[in-house]
Amino acid sequence: RSLRRAPGFAAGVILALALGIGANTAIFSVVDHVLLGPLPYPQSRQLVTVQESELGPGFGSDTNQLDPSDYRDWAAAGSDFAALGAWTSQPLNLTGQGSPQRLEGILATASLLPLLGVPPARGRWFSPADDRPGAPNTVVLSDALWRQLGADPDLIGRALTLDNQAYTVIGVLPATADEPVGT
DSSP: OHHHHOHHHHHHHHHHHHHHHHHHHHHHHHHIIIIISOOSSTTGGGOOOOEEEOOBTTBOSOEEEOOHHHHHHHHHHOOSSSOOOOEEEEEEEEESSSSOEEEEEEEEOTTHHHHHTOOOSEEOOOOHHHHSTTOOOEEEEOHHHHHHTTOOGGGTTSEEEETTEEEEEEEEOOGGGOSOSOO
16 A cells, blocks of 8 residues: 555665666576586586695695696506596687787697597597607697687698697688687
């Protein structure tokens, strides 16, 4: 009854409630999609990230990436995991293709992309031979970089200069895999 006597106040209360509910719904939708939703890979609920932390004098409780030697030991000895793959991000300088560019690259083991179930859009993925010490440098391009370089199908097999080293282009990621592999 009191809301009928003050329709302006009632409209303000209803508008405030509607805006509050709408804002909460929008925020939850973003959080659910970005933080809580499954990764865009087949069987993504079975994927885990392993990190190390060092505790003790002189060490903080910061979490660090897994040491490469630990990864190699786990891969050689077998583990409780069905498959293992490792990656780390690294900035790279692309030269020789017009003006120099700073790129965010990902250094990955040959097993990572097949483990994630990501098929190549063009070319091939890394092979175990590409992981061996002294193997020629190879690179798989993101779809966005491939398009930026002219989307030339003949780019596969050619060399790109990254950080003053020649890398042979062996493949191109699908457009849906342009997002980072993980966090």
